[in-house]
Structure formats: C-alpha cells, structure tokens
Amino acid sequence: MYEHDVIVVGAGGAGLRAAVAAHEAGADVAMVTKLHPVRSHTGAAEGGINAALREGDDWELHAYDTMKGSDYLGDAPAVETLAQDAPEETINLEHWGMPFSREDDGTVSQRPFGGLSFPRTTYAGAETGHHLLHTMYEQVVKRGIEVYDEWFVTRLAVTDEPDPNDRTCHGVVAYDVQTGKIEGFKARKGVVLATGGPGQAFDHTTNAVSCTGDGQAMAYRAGAPLEDMEFIQFHPTSLPSTGVLISEGVRGEGGILYNDEGERFMFEYGYANNSGELASRDVVARAELTEVNEGRGVNDEYVHLDMRHLGEERIMDRLENILHLAEDFEGVDGLVEPMPVKPGQHYAMGGIETDENGATCIDGLYAAGECACVSVHGGNRLGGNALPELIVFGKRAGYHAAGGDLGEAEIETGYADDVEDDDTDLPITPGEAGIEPEGVAADGSGQVTDAAGSLERAVEAERERVDHLLEKDDGVQHSEIRSKLQQAMTDYVNVFRTEEGVKKALKIIRECRQEYQDVYVADPSRTFNTDLQHTIETRNLIDVAETIALGALVRDEFRGAHWRKEHQERKDDEWLKHTLISWDRGKPSVWYRPVILEGEEKTYEPKVRSY
Amino acid sequence: MSTQRQKQPDEPETQEAPTDQEMKAEASPQQKRLQRKREQQSAREASADEGEPEEETVHLKVFRYDPEVADKQEPRFDDFHVPFEKGMTVLDAVMYARDHFDSSLTFRHSCRQAVCGSDAFFVNGKQRLGCKTQISDLSQPIRVEPLPHQEVVKDLVVDMDHFYEQMHAVEPYFQSEDLPQGELEEQRQSRENREKIKMSSRCIWCGACMSSCNIAAGDNQYLGPAAINKAYKFAMDDREEEEIKEHRLRILEQEHGVWRCQTQFSCTEVCPKDIPLTEHIQELKREAVKKNLKFW
Structure with a gap:
C-alpha cells in the first residue's frame, strides 16, 4: 500500500498541471500513470493555446467564441473561467521556458484558428502540445514530484453508500506493468483523474492507442455521471x-x-x-x-x-x-x-461530470482535461481550446484536491431529485453488465463506508479480476472484441448518425459486452503483460462506447458535432440541457440538467450558428 | 539479460522452427476489416492504372524473451508473415503480428506518429522508430530487436530507467531568476534565438541515440547525447541568465560529460527527429573552452 495526500492519475497536460498545483499548495502528491509522462498524448497536439493576450482581444470575446462554438451547450461559469484564466496560464508556461514561436519584437506568436474572432491561438510551431508536455514534465522533475510510471490504474477505491453523492473516494488500485504487482494507493486528500479521451472506441482516430477512456469508465463504475458523451469531435x-x-x-x-x-x-x-x-x-x-x-x-x-x-x-x-x-x-x-x-475521431467533448473546480459528485474525486466535462466545449470544441483547458482546469483540480479554496462552485454535480429523467424507450439498460468479478466499483449496498475498507475491497477485487483473466485458458481474445466495437462505432456513431444505425451500434456493443465475459489473456506472464493491460482497457472502451451511443440515441436534435438524420435542426426549446448517464443502482440511468447560459455579467442568448 | 549478447548474428537463428504454426490465425473481424481495406485499395489501384493486386507478405524475425515464461527464458527469434499494405510501417507489422498471431508479443507504442518516442527498436541493425519506418524501405526478412545496450525487460521492451536518470541529471528545467514583473508579460526572445534552440527542443526521449553510442555503451555514467542535447536547449536559450549558463556548462564538462564524445556521429545518424546531436555536443565543448579561458 502506498500513501500520499493527492494521487493524480495520468500524466498528460492536465495531470502534470494538477500535480504541480497540488504540490504548490503544500500537498504530498504522486502521479500514477500507465505511460511515462513524456509519452502522453498531449504531446501530439499541434495547433496551439487560445488565450486573449493582445490589445483588441479580451477574455469576453474568447468566451463568446467558445460559447458559440459549443452551440450553446457550454456552461457559462466554465467557459468564462477558461477564457479568464487562459492568459495567465499561458504566460506561466512561457515563464517555465516553453519555446513558443516568436514575433519580430520577441513576443509570443498567435495565429488565426477556426471559429475565433481574433487570432489568439498561441503556438510553438506545429508541435505546441509536445512543447507544453515537456515543459510541464520539466516542472514536475524540478519539484521532485513522485511519478509511478507504467503503473496502470484499474479501479477507484470508493465507499458504497446508495447515493453516489454521499460516497467518498479514498484512493486507487494500480497494476505495475513491469512486474504485475497490484497495489492500493491511498489518497489522504483527493484523487485527480486526468486520463485523457476515449478515441480508441473508434476505428479511424487521431488518438493514440493508449486513449482508452480509462478514467471515464472507472468514474462511471464508481457512480459519477458521464456528461454529454454523444458529442464527439471529428477533426x-x-x-x-x-x-x-x-x-x-x-x-x-x-x-x-x-x-x-x-x-x-x-x-x-x-x-x-x-x-x-x-x-x-x-x-x-x-x-x-x-x-x-x-x-x-x-x-x-x-x-x-x-x-x-x-x-x-x-x-x-x-x-x-x-x-x-x-x-x-x-x-x-x-x-x-x-x-x-x-x-477522423479526434476529441470527446463529454466526460466525467465536474464543476468548475474539477470536483465530481463523489467526495475526494476530481477530473480534469479531456476525460472531464466541465462543461467548456458543449456540443463542439474549438481548435486551440483543449490545451488551455488542460492547464486551467488541471491547475484548479490539483489545487482544490490539495485542500485549496476556490470558493463555491456554480455548476452542480450529481443526480438530484429535481432533475429531469429520460423517458425514451431504450433498447438496452445502460451499464447493465452482468459481468463478474469485475463489476461496479461501488454497489450501493452501504456496507463499506470507510477508507481502509474501500481500499481493501478494491485491491482484492482487482487481484481476483487479474487472476481470473490470467488463469483462464481459452475463450475470446480482447483484440477481436475491440476491433468489432471500433468498427461499429465508426460505421454507426460517426459524423452522420441515424436512429437505426445508433441502435445497431448499441446492439453490437451489447454483444461485445457478452463476448467479453468469455475473454481471456493468452500471455501467462506477470512481466510487462500488455495483453492483460489491453484486455482491461477494452472493457473500459465497451463501457464508454455504450454511453456515447446512448447519448447519440436519446438526443434527437442536431447540435454541434451531433448530427441526426431524422432531426435536422437544433431544438433549443427542448435540448438546452446536458445528457447525463449514471451507473448506480436504484437511480434513473439517463437524465438531464439544464445548461447554464448566465455568465458573470451577461446571458449568452442562443443564436443561429453560422460561419 | 542485455541485448549486447545478441550482437552475435548466427546464434539465435537456429531456434525459429516451432513458431511457423502460429501463422494460421482464424479470420477475426479485424482481419476481415484489413482484408476489406486491402481489397478496396487494390481495386482502386487496378482501376486507376494497371495495378498489381497480388498478395504480398512481409517476413519479420522478432526477438523474443520473457524471464518468467519457460520457453522464452532463452532469447530466440520468432518468424511472422504479415500481409503487406502500401504505407505499412514496422510498428503496423508488429501490431498485426500481435493482434493476429501471438498476443504475448510485447513492445511499447502509443501515438503512432513519432511524437511519443515509445517505439524505438533495433531494425535490421539500426536504431529506428517503428512507427515511422516504412516496410518498403527495408530488405527482408526484417529483424526487429530491442534497443542494444539496455537491459531487456521482455521481447522488444527495454528498461529505460538509466536513460531517464541521465536526462534528469542535467537539471532539465528552465531556470531564470529574472522574470518580467508586468501583468501577463512574457520574456522576450528573438526569432533567431528561438530558431537556435528549435531542433534541440524536438527530442522525444526515444533513446535511439543513447543506444547507438559506443561511448555510452562503455561508460555507464556518460550523460549521453539526449541529455546533453536537453542541456543544450537551455544553455543556448537567451532567456536564461549568463550565470545559469555557466552552471549548466559546469555540469556538462564533468568527467562523464561532453568531453567523452568522440564525434562518431552515430547518434545524429539514428535520431528520428533529425536533431544534429553531435554538432550540439561540439558546440557545447567550444562554449566550455571559452568559459574556461575566461576564468583562467
């Protein structure tokens, strides 16, 4: 058992920024990551960082562009926080030595990007993410922050009160890829998920093979809702x-x-x-x-x-x-x-539901970056808005997890009695797994309510799961299931979506779930068993793909990146709301929360979105 | 176990026989999909020009080792015959072999676009990134081995800890006492100075250079080309003050620093990001001499 104040899961831009912020707030912080930090997919980001730095530009214009780009599904407190904090965070990167491209007067360069009213995309060649990632990692090295690299986090240790809003996250369970050892990591103050996107749910994607939606799937199985998962950006x-x-x-x-x-x-x-x-x-x-x-x-x-x-x-x-x-x-x-x-599939606008401080409805559980949905991007993310999200909300989540005070959040999280439940006749029950021994992380039975108990149970469950996968001698290999899933998503839940197609995808995803019950790992070794790692990832992809398809089915309108053949218009009367999908027993599965369009000083009125 | 042993070319070739039967894989969905893609591609090519739609395969000989598994404790080479597709890379080929023939075939990879630096292998006797090495540029059979001069963990996976230690040894982080105080004010840097450090800032920590370096192979404490290049990035950056630059040069001119380099250019030759590593090392030597002269 390892123990730290704050555990950051994942070491891309959001995770690194969260770790630095938690460290600066005085916490003993550790990063647990399945890839060495410099291998993270943030490094593949090319374009730049939107930040209102220059005369003639201001954060309000950036917020306006972002809200319009989101097709009025971004929450104003999140959008405004992004636009207000991005300049300082961008300059902060410069102060940390990031090699930005330069103008003749030596200032950092900015260029035009899609959907922007001002050329505010601050860049370092066409490899901005690479420089951001390495600069941030340098800061982690400088501070001596502990990094457990090639440790794959597979489960959250949460208490199991019936209502997820009452639950607490006390740590994580991770699998040491190099040795096969499974260990608990206790987090005295908080766990920050910064695990990136689920691009591998699709066949044709710009995402790395490591982008398997791990954080989203783990949070979902612990009871945290996933928000607006149907909104997938195709670059x-x-x-x-x-x-x-x-x-x-x-x-x-x-x-x-x-x-x-x-x-x-x-x-x-x-x-x-x-x-x-x-x-x-x-x-x-x-x-x-x-x-x-x-x-x-x-x-x-x-x-x-x-x-x-x-x-x-x-x-x-x-x-x-x-x-x-x-x-x-x-x-x-x-x-x-x-x-x-x-x-090509590029980015998930949706993710783990958080408020503008990075907090989820589960006490002690935070999320930031692509795995989270604050929601800044709503129905569509603007180019150049992903990197500022990492540094702005990564910092906030890390600081808050370390006990820092950011004030009361305006964005609500978690299921509440007054939210709207979905009444669509769903072809499948979301999250219905029937898969043991690796089912939900919290079963709502109320039996385990303390830190030691939740960690012990989580470690035990993961050891059982891994033993089962390694000891099983035959069955289906994960790669078959994964490619079937990816093909279904790219065939039916792609840029153009139809009701019939999405239903087909849901049926195939359900088949994948059933086939997964017979999955086995052929490689018997505990040493660097990527077969085992990929098999566990495939399970995460199934869970996440299902929420993407479910969201795509229930949202019968055309908004942002979500296009439906039968519904060719944006329906503001009905759909100025977020889709939420929870996996917790005794609660509705799909429900909605209204979008917040009221900003600090003005309300963003939905307009026709034309470019 | 280290790959240095694998330098004797004849030794492992004798143990390949048992793996041929592994080539008979069932037609999985992935395989069907790839098959379909291939057919489409061939059809396209055939209709565009004359085309040559015949089935080609790639012959790979892949290094295998696992300290835990009985029949892999002695290093061996396995043969894989993978269907060829136009544009196929070494990474594509080993992924195909893993997903269709042997799921225990182990290697690091992630981004598939030469930026994560995970998949540096020793391919046909040279350090290369698997994802940006075209099969069509190689002679067959293609030998894929782990990076030499590093401990092998399993198959193509090597222990990177020593490499990371050397990278960390050069204080690889920006240090400046003199940041501008104005609100949202950046440090100024000329385009020329940014250009000066541009190539050095491209390093993806793949370790190919270190693996290719004879000096690093003989002197375990040698900082190595990647770490020295990392230090170069900071030492040449005008945003850091002169005293910090001197501090950096002192780290670099120590016994296992820049002076160990014998300008063999092997690192420069293998760098997948085309960083002029040897030149950077030479330039730092000159800087160190200049500083020393100043002190004396």
Whole structure:
C-alpha cells in the first residue's frame, strides 16, 4: 500500500498541471500513470493555446467564441473561467521556458484558428502540445514530484453508500506493468483523474492507442455521471491511411480545401460563406463527407488540403512538422502536392461530470482535461481550446484536491431529485453488465463506508479480476472484441448518425459486452503483460462506447458535432440541457440538467450558428 | 539479460522452427476489416492504372524473451508473415503480428506518429522508430530487436530507467531568476534565438541515440547525447541568465560529460527527429573552452 495526500492519475497536460498545483499548495502528491509522462498524448497536439493576450482581444470575446462554438451547450461559469484564466496560464508556461514561436519584437506568436474572432491561438510551431508536455514534465522533475510510471490504474477505491453523492473516494488500485504487482494507493486528500479521451472506441482516430477512456469508465463504475458523451469531435484533416492529425494550423495559415473537381467547396457549395476553411470543425468535417457522399471526393474517400501557395519559407517556419507527418505517414510532399485528408475521431467533448473546480459528485474525486466535462466545449470544441483547458482546469483540480479554496462552485454535480429523467424507450439498460468479478466499483449496498475498507475491497477485487483473466485458458481474445466495437462505432456513431444505425451500434456493443465475459489473456506472464493491460482497457472502451451511443440515441436534435438524420435542426426549446448517464443502482440511468447560459455579467442568448 | 549478447548474428537463428504454426490465425473481424481495406485499395489501384493486386507478405524475425515464461527464458527469434499494405510501417507489422498471431508479443507504442518516442527498436541493425519506418524501405526478412545496450525487460521492451536518470541529471528545467514583473508579460526572445534552440527542443526521449553510442555503451555514467542535447536547449536559450549558463556548462564538462564524445556521429545518424546531436555536443565543448579561458 502506498500513501500520499493527492494521487493524480495520468500524466498528460492536465495531470502534470494538477500535480504541480497540488504540490504548490503544500500537498504530498504522486502521479500514477500507465505511460511515462513524456509519452502522453498531449504531446501530439499541434495547433496551439487560445488565450486573449493582445490589445483588441479580451477574455469576453474568447468566451463568446467558445460559447458559440459549443452551440450553446457550454456552461457559462466554465467557459468564462477558461477564457479568464487562459492568459495567465499561458504566460506561466512561457515563464517555465516553453519555446513558443516568436514575433519580430520577441513576443509570443498567435495565429488565426477556426471559429475565433481574433487570432489568439498561441503556438510553438506545429508541435505546441509536445512543447507544453515537456515543459510541464520539466516542472514536475524540478519539484521532485513522485511519478509511478507504467503503473496502470484499474479501479477507484470508493465507499458504497446508495447515493453516489454521499460516497467518498479514498484512493486507487494500480497494476505495475513491469512486474504485475497490484497495489492500493491511498489518497489522504483527493484523487485527480486526468486520463485523457476515449478515441480508441473508434476505428479511424487521431488518438493514440493508449486513449482508452480509462478514467471515464472507472468514474462511471464508481457512480459519477458521464456528461454529454454523444458529442464527439471529428477533426476535418486527418490522414486517410493512419488517422494521423494534420493541424488546423495549416488552414489557419491559409491552407485551402479542394474536392476532386478542384473546387474550393467550402465556398462553392455554401458550407461556410464567410469563414470557409476556418469554419468550426464540425462544419468542415460534415462538408468534406458530404462532398465524398455526393461523388466529389478524391478516390471516393477524401479531399485535398493544399498549402503549396504559402511558400516554402512560411511552411518551414510555422508548419514544418506537417511536412514530416505527410511524408512519413502518407508519402506525400506537402511542398509539391496537396495532402489527402478526411475526418477522423479526434476529441470527446463529454466526460466525467465536474464543476468548475474539477470536483465530481463523489467526495475526494476530481477530473480534469479531456476525460472531464466541465462543461467548456458543449456540443463542439474549438481548435486551440483543449490545451488551455488542460492547464486551467488541471491547475484548479490539483489545487482544490490539495485542500485549496476556490470558493463555491456554480455548476452542480450529481443526480438530484429535481432533475429531469429520460423517458425514451431504450433498447438496452445502460451499464447493465452482468459481468463478474469485475463489476461496479461501488454497489450501493452501504456496507463499506470507510477508507481502509474501500481500499481493501478494491485491491482484492482487482487481484481476483487479474487472476481470473490470467488463469483462464481459452475463450475470446480482447483484440477481436475491440476491433468489432471500433468498427461499429465508426460505421454507426460517426459524423452522420441515424436512429437505426445508433441502435445497431448499441446492439453490437451489447454483444461485445457478452463476448467479453468469455475473454481471456493468452500471455501467462506477470512481466510487462500488455495483453492483460489491453484486455482491461477494452472493457473500459465497451463501457464508454455504450454511453456515447446512448447519448447519440436519446438526443434527437442536431447540435454541434451531433448530427441526426431524422432531426435536422437544433431544438433549443427542448435540448438546452446536458445528457447525463449514471451507473448506480436504484437511480434513473439517463437524465438531464439544464445548461447554464448566465455568465458573470451577461446571458449568452442562443443564436443561429453560422460561419 | 542485455541485448549486447545478441550482437552475435548466427546464434539465435537456429531456434525459429516451432513458431511457423502460429501463422494460421482464424479470420477475426479485424482481419476481415484489413482484408476489406486491402481489397478496396487494390481495386482502386487496378482501376486507376494497371495495378498489381497480388498478395504480398512481409517476413519479420522478432526477438523474443520473457524471464518468467519457460520457453522464452532463452532469447530466440520468432518468424511472422504479415500481409503487406502500401504505407505499412514496422510498428503496423508488429501490431498485426500481435493482434493476429501471438498476443504475448510485447513492445511499447502509443501515438503512432513519432511524437511519443515509445517505439524505438533495433531494425535490421539500426536504431529506428517503428512507427515511422516504412516496410518498403527495408530488405527482408526484417529483424526487429530491442534497443542494444539496455537491459531487456521482455521481447522488444527495454528498461529505460538509466536513460531517464541521465536526462534528469542535467537539471532539465528552465531556470531564470529574472522574470518580467508586468501583468501577463512574457520574456522576450528573438526569432533567431528561438530558431537556435528549435531542433534541440524536438527530442522525444526515444533513446535511439543513447543506444547507438559506443561511448555510452562503455561508460555507464556518460550523460549521453539526449541529455546533453536537453542541456543544450537551455544553455543556448537567451532567456536564461549568463550565470545559469555557466552552471549548466559546469555540469556538462564533468568527467562523464561532453568531453567523452568522440564525434562518431552515430547518434545524429539514428535520431528520428533529425536533431544534429553531435554538432550540439561540439558546440557545447567550444562554449566550455571559452568559459574556461575566461576564468583562467
């Protein structure tokens, strides 16, 4: 058993920032992470950090753009916090030595990005995430913060009062990948989940293979609701063969999209008459697939992104990394030919329901970054808004978990008696697992209500689960189940969604769940058993994919990144509300909470969202 | 167990026979999907030009070792025959082998786009990142081994602890006493100075350079190219003051620092991010000489 004040799970941008903040607040903090920090997927972020730093810009404009981009499903207290805190946090990174690109006067460079009314995307070449990640890790090294790397957290230790709002998280259970040892980590003050997104639920994704929604699945099984999971961003410019991301910075610098007939379709077909290629990501992704579906795609699969006219000098200065990616992963020279691109799963707007201080409804459990839903991004995240979210809310969550006072949160969390329950006839019962021994983390029986008991039970349950998986001699291998799940999500819960398709996906996900009961790990070794690790991840993907599909089914409107064939308009009368899905016995499974559009000084009135 | 032993080329080749039967995998959904993709691709190519739709396979010889599993305690090479797809990388190929033939095949990987630095392997006798090495650029059979000069944990996974220790030994964090006091005011840095440190800041900690370095192989305390390059990033950054730069140079010119480098350029040759590591080390040597002259 290990013991610290604050345990941060995951070591990407949000986790590192949370650890530094908790450390600065005086806590004994440790990071427990399945990847060494510098391997985290934050490092793949390319574009930049939105922050209102310059004259002519201010946080209110940033908040307005973000709210509009969210299609009025962001909560104003979260959106305004992001916009207000981003400048200071960005400059803080500069003070920590992050190598930002520079202007002639030596100040940090900013560039235009989709959906922004001011060029406020602060960048370091086309590898901003890499620099942010390494700069943050340097700060963790400097402070001597303990890092348990290649320790895979598989379960939260929570008490099991019937109502999740009464539960407390006392720590986590982790599996040492190098040795196979399973240990409890007691958190005296709090656990911060910063585990990233669930991109591997999809077949074609820009996300790393480690993005398996672990934190979301664990929080869900402990009783914390998942919020707005149906909102998945498909990035308009990923390379067709691998899903490798081509930064929005290419379009920000003036890159142009063409269809197979050489038409600049964003304008020619009126998808975005003002902003063209720099419309919001959801708009551009749908436009590209519409071109392909109407027979104007290149090879019936993708479109072209052309940056040749920018000239070699500018490309080398600001987008050099893109040349390498296009060449290494698609065999295309961006200086002499256009690059093939198509939409790829990129980001989950939804996640673990938290307030603006990073707290969930479970006492002592926090979440920040992509695994969380504050909610800043609502129905659609703007490019350049993910990195500021990591540093702004990572810091707040870490500080709060360490006992720091951020004041009363305005955003509510957890199921309450006055919320609206869903009355859709669901084809499946969410979260219904029937899978033992690795079922829920808290069964609501009220039997375990203290720290020692909850940790002991959690460790015991994980040892049983791992023993079972390793000792079972035959059955199904996880990779079969995983690829079936990924294919179903990409076929039916992608950019264009239909009721029939989503129902099909739910049926396949349920089959995956059933097949998973017979899963086994062929590799018998306790040493670096990635077979076992991936098998546990696949279970997390099943849980998370199910919530994505369920949300996509119940939300019968078109908002942000969520497009439904039968429902071609945004329905503000009915749907200015968040979708929440909880896995806790005796409570409704799908329910809703109204979005908060009242900001500090003004109310954000929903308007038609055009670019 | 260290991969240094595997330097004798003939030794492991004798133990491959039992693995051939592993190649007969059931048609899983993933396999069907890949098959479908391949068919689509071939059809496209055939309709576009003449095309050559015949089935090609890639022959991999992959290093295997597991201290716990009886038949893997003695290192051996396993053969895998993986269907070839245009654009396939070494990482794609070993992932295919793992997902279809042997789920215990173990290696680190994550981002698949050469930024996480997890999958540096020894491929056909050279340190390379699996995810950015095209199969079509290699002669077959393709030998995939763990990085030499590091302890092997299992299969292609090596112990990175020593590498991380060396990275941490150079005080790898920005140090400046003189931050601007104004609200939201950044330190100024010229474009030229940013350009100066740009290449050094690209390091992804993959460890390929350290593994390729003869000096590091013989001197366990040698800081190594990656750590020295990390220090270069800070030492050349004008935002740090002169005293801090001198402090950094003192760390670098110690017994196991820059002077151990014999400019063999092996690190520079293998760096997947094209960082001019040897040049950076040389430049730091010159800086150290200049500072010493000043002191004397």
